[in-house]
Amino acid sequence: MDFPSPLSGDLVAALVFPGVLGIFGFLVVAIWLERKLVARVQWRYGPLYVSRPLGGLLQPVADLFKLVFSELVLPRHTNRLLFAATPILLFFAEGLPVVFIAAAPGVVMAPHSYGLAIAVVLVLLVAVLMVAMAWTEADKFTYIGAMREILLTAAYEVPLLLAALAMFLLYGTADPHKVVEVQSGLWGVLLNPLAFVVYLVALLMATTRFPFEIPEAEPEVVLGPYTEYGSTLFIYAFGANYVKLYVLSLLGAVLFLGGWLPAAGVLGVLITLAKMGVFVLPAMLVRAIYPRYRIDQALRIGWGQLLALSAAAVLWSLLAAWIW
Amino acid sequence: MKTLVSQAVSRLARWGTKWSLWPPHLVTACCGVEVGHLFGSAYDAERFGMLPMGSLRQSNILIIEGTITLKMAKFVKYIYEQMPEPKYVVAMGACAIKGGVFYGSYHMVPAAKVLPVHAYVSGCPPTPEAVLKAVTKVQEQIAHAEN
């Protein structure tokens, strides 16, 4: 243990990284970075005047305060308790897999020998809450958004599971520490590039980034599942998406990029953070590059090419493990 | 102590609202073209924290883009009522103030008869600079509001 005794690893993990502070810091920085990056690709500045010296970094904070202090509208025709509860549940459920992922040796809330596998399953289970949220809103556009979310989930969850499975088969373990230890020679992305590609595309689908931003397609279904939410509930509902991106990129960094290697301790945490950027930056940039697919085209990709690729990745892993 | 806290909270809320004015997507007439320019690269209203939102529940500034016809007036009213407090209105274009070139038309109504308006912009259509100035005027009104 590299940390002094009052700061035990699980406490650091819970409070700083990858826990509470990490998630909320990521929310602010990611939203700002996304708007800034997209703006620069589009020949403009993006958020600027709210905090001129910081380049508009306080913009998400201002949005947050505005949303918190604006009026909360609870539609009369909905189940109000569920209407208010589901986004909050969704937000925390999206963050739950973090409990099982290590950011540095010992910096993990609940060490478990199947930690990463549990995390993957938790990520996939959360889609149910998303659909429940859309359903409680009782709006035609949210129904369609929920249907699209279900279909898209069905399209990405099998490839995502298979990609993770391929890596677990390759490493022979699902313990975050051992997974990283195995990668001390070669990183997972080099051992099984197919699985990495599948994981990247499935990440875009899971976080409904472009070109798979289909459930909340603005011109068709307004904001999809988030249509009826305003005020604080909107922060939870919309922030959940970014939490999912955070979780999946953390998982990806550990699974494919060797986690905190080659360092440990505080430096290891920073290295993990930097490696998350490999997943986060493309996910931000695609907003400026792609239009969105139709749902049938996305399903064809998910059940066609992506599934074939992920099956090939599993076979590759089996072969590699057998030869090893 | 209590007043100090409430003052601080009010200042924070006003600061947040000032820098985060999100208009809903409502196009009432042809000034929508200049609003497009306003959010386009050349003027980039996002510098001021404006972000076009699809849904009414998150938005707090309504830009009346030109003429309000009688058919549209009903919906403008609905939309204004559905937006959460606090909300602000900018009436854009001569049509929205007194009718502009369409004065005396049988199918239009000035914006002030439908909604309370915080800033009026003249011109047909007004340039994006003028709309940005109106937005800064609304921001001033927010910043100097009494609790």
Add this chain to the structure above:
Amino acid sequence: MITHLKLFTTAVKQLFQPPLTVRWPEERRNYGDRMRGFIVNDRSKCISCQLCEAVCPAKAIKFHLEADGRRYPGIDWGRCILCGYCVDACPTGSLQHVNNTEIVWTDLDVYKKPSEMDPDDAAPLPATKSLI
């Protein structure tokens, strides 16, 4: 795969270009000297011919008797569409556009009599940036 790479490189290439945005309060667009903005009246040139009132497509101009015993045009900014017909029709060139289009009001009192024709913010603005 190559197409997608090309897309990404095209996007990343833009990151290294300066933004095209006119940062409005600090910089102002240079629209040239013909830009139709605020309309001001030079009383020494005005011959009260009322031609501007006659050609106005929006009937935004009305003549008012002023203290010096003559009639001068007042403009209703709730009707003026800045088409510039009155400026074009003016035989003496007393009506002129100012290169300032930022015509913003906070109340409905937008009818300006001849004596109030030149509000403080009708001054010409510095034009600094040009996109073309």
Add this chain to the structure above:
Amino acid sequence: MQKTEWPFNLEVGRTFFVQSEEELRGGGRGLTLVVGPQHPGSGHMRLFVVVDGDIIVDVVPDPGFVHRGVEKLAENRPYWTLIPLVEKASIMDSMNITYPLILALEKALGLEPPPRAKYLRVLMAELSRVRTHLYDLALLGVFLGHTTAFMWGFALMDMYAEVFAKIAGARTTIAYPVPGGVRRDVKPDHVEAVKRLLEVTRRKLKDFKTLFLDNPVTKARLEGVGIVDAKKTAELGVVGPFARASGIDYDVRKVHPYDAYGDVDFEVVVEKDGDAWARTLVRWREMYESMSIVEQVLKALPEGDVIDQALLFKNPEYRREGVGGVLGVYTYIYPEPGEYLAVAEATRGATLVHLWATGLQRVHRMRFVTPSWRNLRAMVEAMKGGRLADMPAVYMSFGYFPPEADR
């Protein structure tokens, strides 16, 4: 407001207008979505979209949200004030949309613009055509979810707006032509600005093409979507680039050349497929055609006046440097009684103006037929049978602009 009576004996697809959602046929299998007037996927209009699963079964448009009564207002106004009134129908295309009115008024007043004015009109008309096509492409981009296409399109449009402001004095509603000429002459630095503008447009459109048109996702979204074949196009009376996308080779500029269009050399862009992709491609290629027309006009720009001598003769002291400030003259010339008809090719198709003049300065009646209105029916037909996600793609591939349709 008295509510109009809905013919309940008719089925939804048989009629064209509905007042509210409740008036649609009940008990069907479909789910009725009300798209608009406040909806990111609608402009200033409303669409009642009946979907069965993801397939659009029926679309009933509800236009009229921007109906401001241009034709009625035209009846009690002097003829020269109709130009700013008519151009509000399509403000970024203001030069083209006022063109037929100008031509009709010139017939009525017996005026003939000098050659330089004719060339300047064509110059502005073609610049405005490029700009409107950019506008439609930008909105097509954002309707497909491609915000960069929107931003880049509007950035390019802003350059056109600046050139318009430099030449004519306003960003969008330029009110540039008057009966018998144009209001402002073009100076050498304006010619330079236009040349620079074309060069910048060509350069920037390359990146635009790479990121938007060559994007595999865009292609997947547009190809084979919203097909209207040539026969149906003719039956539904589609005009402009949307008819040319279905293989109908008709362009007013070629068939009845007005002003300087007879002197310039250009090709009528035609595509065969009739789907959303073809409609996008036609407009993309037309932009390049327009730019080449502008170059030809700049090369062949004749010297001389920009206002008819007859007008200048009536009141020579109105003439000012670079400015055709003759508007006062119109207050004492009167149109000949009679009926005058003029057609011009606006960006979205043929526009028609029919004037009844009675010898007074106020025209008796003006009929104003705009292209968007004529394309509405085909747009609705093209949406049927597609998927819900195709609705915005088809909508903007027809470049439907509600103020132009509703007038």
